[in-house]
Amino acid sequence: MSFSLAADAPRSLVCLKNVDNLLRCPICFDYLDTSMMAQQCSHTFCSLCIRKFLSYKSQCPVCNLATTELDLRNNRILDDIVKSFRATRPLLSQINSESPPISPKTPSS
Amino acid sequence: MSFSLAADAPRSLVCLKNVDNLLRCPICFDYLDTSMMAQQCSHTFCSLCIRKFLSYKSQCPVCNLATTELDLRNNRILDDIVKSFRATRPLLSQINSESPPISPKTPSS
Numbered sequence: 001m002s003f004s005l006a007a008d009a010p011r012s013l014v015c016l017k018n019v020d021n022l023l024r025c026p027i028c029f030d031y032l033d034t035s036m037m038a039q040q041c042s043h044t045f046c047s048l049c050i051r052k053f054l055s056y057k058s059q060c061p062v063c064n065l066a067t068t069e070l071d072l073r074n075n076r077i078l079d080d081i082v083k084s085f086r087a088t089r090p091l092l093s094q095i096n097s098e099s100p101p102i103s104p105k106t107p108s109s
Numbered sequence: 110m111s112f113s114l115a116a117d118a119p120r121s122l123v124c125l126k127n128v129d130n131l132l133r134c135p136i137c138f139d140y141l142d143t144s145m146m147a148q149q150c151s152h153t154f155c156s157l158c159i160r161k162f163l164s165y166k167s168q169c170p171v172c173n174l175a176t177t178e179l180d181l182r183n184n185r186i187l188d189d190i191v192k193s194f195r196a197t198r199p200l201l202s203q204i205n206s207e208s209p210p211i212s213p214k215t216p217s218s
């Protein structure tokens with residue numbers, strides 16, 4: 001069984017891929033796990049990833065701003081978003097398989 | 110033109126609706142606009158919505174925890190997620206139109 005989507009859906013799928021990237025930790029590249037935000041710069045990481053990093057170097061790994069464990073704040077809404085978003089995996093898998101190219105680069109020869 | 114999705118895609122579309130709900134402000138119900146997080150409880154709102162609320166009452170409108178403007182922190186990753194997510198609108202529109210029911214309740218008669 002399959003069902004069909006409107007012609008503008010493939011572009012949407014690519015946008016979902018952008019959302020997917022934003023929901024990943026800049027340290028481990030997996031989905032954020034217990035999201036913690038550095039309160040000065042608002043960069044967000046898995047709790048374990050950023051704590052391990054800060055124990056070694058007291059700065060944000062993305063923007064290098066001086067940061068300690070005391071500057072971390074839970075970002076719980078992201079945990080909820082990650083949970084719901086991961087359930088869209090069947091849609092995401094379409095991005096790399098069936099969806100037609102958005103801007104087909106046809107060879108000129 | 111249309112393209113077809115696997116059978117498990119409709120369920121994914123419903124999950125997208127959950128993500129959509131999480132990206133909306135609990136005060137105005139529109140998508141978050143310049144997201145601000147109350148740092149103690151991590152509830153997140155549009156900047157204008159929460160500032161207007163706090164000028165009237167010094168508590169989080171979701172959980173009632175004592176909160177002032179000084180407790181607000183930018184939650185910039187949410188702004189980026191909202192921006193990318195809104196571009197998936199063609200997919201979202203499918204939820205309320207073409208997608209078949211997830212658990213068809215066929216009458217027993």
Ligand SMILES: [Zn+2]
Nearest residue numbers: 025028046049
């Ligand atoms: Zn991580």
Ligand SMILES: [Zn+2]
Nearest residue numbers: 041043060063
């Ligand atoms: Zn940073």
Ligand SMILES: [Zn+2]
Nearest residue numbers: 134137155158
């Ligand atoms: Zn709002």
Ligand SMILES: [Zn+2]
Nearest residue numbers: 150152169172
């Ligand atoms: Zn709250």
